[in-house]
Amino acid sequence: xxxxxxxxVLIQSVLTERFSGxxxxxxxQTVSDFDGVTFHISTPETxxxxxLSIQIRCFPDLVKYGAEEVLQREYGDYxxxxxxxxxxxxxxxxxxxxxxxxxxxxxxxxxxxxxRNAMAAPFEQAYQEHYALKEEASKFTSExxxxxxxxxxxxxxxxxxxxxxIYVKASHDRVTVIFSTVFREETDRVFGKVFIQEFVDARRRxxxxxxxxxxxxxxxxxxxxVPGIQNTNSGDIxxxxxxxxxxxxxxxxxxxxxxxxxxFRDYFHYHIKASKAYIHSRMRKRxxxxxxxxxxxxxxxxxxxxxxxxxRTFKVQGN
Numbered sequence: 001x002x003x004x005x006x007x008x009v010l011i012q013s014v015l016t017e018r019f020s021g022x023x024x025x026x027x028x029q030t031v032s033d034f035d036g037v038t039f040h041i042s043t044p045e046t047x048x049x050x051x052l053s054i055q056i057r058c059f060p061d062l063v064k065y066g067a068e069e070v071l072q073r074e075y076g077d078y079x080x081x082x083x084x085x086x087x088x089x090x091x092x093x094x095x096x097x098x099x100x101x102x103x104x105x106x107x108x109x110x111x112x113x114x115x116r117n118a119m120a121a122p123f124e125q126a127y128q129e130h131y132a133l134k135e136e137a138s139k140f141t142s143e144x145x146x147x148x149x150x151x152x153x154x155x156x157x158x159x160x161x162x163x164x165x166i167y168v169k170a171s172h173d174r175v176t177v178i179f180s181t182v183f184r185e186e187t188d189r190v191f192g193k194v195f196i197q198e199f200v201d202a203r204r205r206x207x208x209x210x211x212x213x214x215x216x217x218x219x220x221x222x223x224x225x226v227p228g229i230q231n232t233n234s235g236d237i238x239x240x241x242x243x244x245x246x247x248x249x250x251x252x253x254x255x256x257x258x259x260x261x262x263x264f265r266d267y268f269h270y271h272i273k274a275s276k277a278y279i280h281s282r283m284r285k286r287x288x289x290x291x292x293x294x295x296x297x298x299x300x301x302x303x304x305x306x307x308x309x310x311x312r313t314f315k316v317q318g319n
Contacts, residue, residue: 004267006259007112008033011052014041015108019097024048034266035160037115040086048094053086054114058160065122065156074110074117088118116259122156122168123177123258129153129170130249137172155226163237164265169222175244176222179265182237191272192238212243240264 010031018027024047031039038055056062071088072079080091090111098104129152137149152171159165167178183189196215214220216239219229223239242264248257 004034004263004270006116006263007109008039008115009112011039011041011114012108012112015050015052015092015111016105018050018094019104019108020101024094033115034263036162038086039114040083050092050094051080051083051089052092052111052114053083053089054118055086056115056118056160057162058158059087059118061158061160062118062121065125065158067118067121070117070121070124071114078111088114090114116262119158119160119262120258122158122166123262124254126153126156126168126170126175127249127251127254130172130175133170133172134246155222157226157228159228161265165228166262166265167223167226173246175249177242177244177261178220178222179240179242179268180219180237181240181265181268184236187276188269188272189238191275192268195268195271196240209247211245211248212241214241214243215239216241240268 008031014027014029018024024043026043026047027050028042029040031041033039036057040051040053040055042051042053043049044051059067075090078090078092080089083089092107092111098107133149133152136146140146140149149172152169154169156168157165158168163182164180167176167180169176169178181192183192193215196213199210199213217237218239219226220239220241222241223229242261244257244261
C-alpha cells in the first residue's frame with residue numbers, strides 16, 4: 001500500500017526551487033490539497049518575498065483547540081498578516097534565508113507542512129489532557145477515582161469535510177480518535193470493510209503494538225450526546241475508531257503518531273479508489289482478451305450472397 005506524504009509536495013517543490021538560488025520570479029499559484037484545503041502562494045509586493053496562505057474548512061474548530069498557538073510556535077517570525085479570504089499566512093524573505101542547503105530544505109518542508117501543523121492542534125491538546133488525567137488517576141484506585149477522571153475529557157470535534165468529522169477524546173489510559181466517513185457507493189462500503197479488516201488482522205498477526213482499530217455503522221458510545229451525530233443505520237456513514245494506548249502516547253512518538261493518524265481518511269479513500277480503478281482495468285483487459293478469442297473463433301470461409309442482373313440471389317460456398 002502507498003503511504004501518502006504529510007506535506008504538500010507541490011508547495012515543497014516550488015519553495016525548494018526558490019530557496020536554491022534561482023533568480024527571483026513572480027509567483028501566483030493556487031494549490032489544492034486533500035479535504036478541500038486551499039493554498040495560495042504568491043509574491044504580492046516583491047519577487048523576493050513569498051507569501052503562503054492556507055484556507056481550511058474547519059479552521060474555527062482548530063482555533064478552539066489551540067491551532068493559533070501551535071502555528072505561532074512552529075512559524076514564529078514568519079507569521080504574517082492573514083491574506084483576505086484565507087485563515088493563516090506566512091511570509092519568507094528570499095534575501096534572509098539560512099545559509100546551508102539542509103536548513104533551506106528543512107524550511108521549505110516546514111512551510112509545506114502547514115496543513116499538518118494546523119490539524120495537529122486538537123491531537124496535541126488531547127495528549128496534554130491524557131498526561132493530566134493520567135497523573136490525576138495515579139492518586140486513586142480505579143473505584144475511587146472521581147467521575148471526571150474516569151470519563152475522561154470532552155470530545156473534540158473537527159468538521160473537516162462537509163459530511164465528515166474527526167472526534168478526539170482523551171482518557172487517563174488512552175486517547176480515542178474516531179473518523180466518520182461517508183460511502184457514496186455500495187462498492188466503496190465493501191472495499192472499506194475489507195481494508196479495515198486488514199488493519200484488524202495485521203494487528204492480530206504481526207503488529208501487536210499497533211493501535212486497536214474498530215469499524216461500525218452506528219456511532220460509538222464515546223460520541224453519545226455529541227451534536228450532529230447521525231445514526232441512519234443505512235450503511236452510508238461508517239465510524240472508524242483508533243484506540244491509542246500509553247505506548248503510543250509518549251512525547252517521543254507524538255509527532256509521528258499525529259502525522260500518521262490525521263492522514264488516515266485520505267489514505268483510506270485513496271486506496272478504495274485505486275482498488276476500483278485496478279479492478280476496472282483488469283475487467284477491460286479480460287474483455288479485450290475475450291473479444292480476441294471470439295475473433296479467432298470466427299470461420300474464415302463464410303457464405304457469400306450474390307445477386308444476378310435480374311435481382312435473383314444465390315449463395316456461393318467458399319472453397
